[in-house]
Amino acid sequence: MISLINIVLSLAVYIKNIFKHEGKLDSMNGNYWDDFEDYELAEIYDIKGYVEGLADKVDKAFSDLNEDYHPAYLGVDNAARLYSLIRENKPSTVIETGVCNGMSSTMILKALEDNKKGKLYSVDLPVVAGSIEGRTGAVLPPGKSSGWVVPEEYKHRWDLLLGNTYYVLPKIFQEIGETDIFIHDSGHSYETMMFEFGIAWYHLNETGFLIADNTDKNDAFRDFARAKKRKLYRMNYLALLAK
Numbered sequence: 457m458i459s460l461i462n463i464v465l466s467l468a469v470y471i472k473n474i475f476k477h478e479g480k481l482d483s484m485n486g487n488y489w490d491d492f493e494d495y496e497l498a499e500i501y502d503i504k505g506y507v508e509g510l511a512d513k514v515d516k517a518f519s520d521l522n523e524d525y526h527p528a529y530l531g532v533d534n535a536a537r538l539y540s541l542i543r544e545n546k547p548s549t550v551i552e553t554g555v556c557n558g559m560s561s562t563m564i565l566k567a568l569e570d571n572k573k574g575k576l577y578s579v580d581l582p583v584v585a586g587s588i589e590g591r592t593g594a595v596l597p598p599g600k601s602s603g604w605v606v607p608e609e610y611k612h613r614w615d616l617l618l619g620n621t622y623y624v625l626p627k628i629f630q631e632i633g634e635t636d637i638f639i640h641d642s643g644h645s646y647e648t649m650m651f652e653f654g655i656a657w658y659h660l661n662e663t664g665f666l667i668a669d670n671t672d673k674n675d676a677f678r679d680f681a682r683a684k685k686r687k688l689y690r691m692n693y694l695a696l697l698a699k
């Protein structure tokens with residue numbers, strides 16, 4: 457009897473949550489960035505040519521696949537801004553979730569290498585094209601592994617950990633204690649984003665940044681910023697909170 461009551465209660469909470477998030481999504485349509493301030497970088501580095509070359513390499517690997525498949529990387533402008541932010545802030549430690557082909561990882565690692573300082577921890581649970589029915593975005597071409605586009609010369613600054621962020625992030629933080637920059641680009645469900653933002657914020661150092669892609673998919677980033685009473689910034693289409 458008690459377990460039946462528990463099941464009914466859980467179901468009610470689940471249904472309530474679905475409607476809660478859908479309602480917020482509707483209210484975000486159209487003017488998502490209205491509440492955000494542009495994050496000004498002191499110096500924008502001339503790096504677009506490099507990012508475009510990287511994007512071409514990834515796109516070429518997809519050209520033989522069914523046209524439904526796409527790599528879902530950060531985008532040229534976002535990647536260039538991310539590079540500039542890391543050049544400007546010279547972090548010792550960066551953590552990113554969501555590697556896939558490795559566009560963002562490459563740009564972060566290149567910035568660290570150009571700074572001659574810092575280490576990147578990346579977490580990915582990769583999906584190869586064709587292995588999950590209906591999944592066409594954020595996939596790897598068959599035969600490739602997570603971060604395949606990352607050049608060898610940057611890998612000495614890189615620790616790539618494969619697995620779900622729910623299991624891997626606590627282990628990373630247990631090992632390193634804190635981070636200067638955290639970048640979310642893994643699974644974009646409300647729950648996964650809130651989980652990652654929560655654990656990252658707790659371990660973010662006093663002058664750190666929390667960055668996320670695809671924040672317009674749900675209200676997680678704005679809810680989190682409000683809960684922490686922080687100003688919302690956008691860096692191109694990446695959302696950013698400063699601790």
Ligand SMILES: C[S@@+](CC[C@H](N)C(=O)[O-])C[C@H]1O[C@@H](n2cnc3c(N)ncnc32)[C@H](O)[C@@H]1O
Pocket residue numbers: 528529530531553554555556557558559560561579580581582583594595619620621622641642643644648
């Ligand atoms: C949008 S792609 C990352 C793109 C990458 N940041 C870039 O710019 O090239 C998202 C990646 O996160 C992975 N992923 C999704 N949910 C995850 C989770 N809970 N834990 C770890 N990785 C996850 C996906 O399989 C995919 O490889």
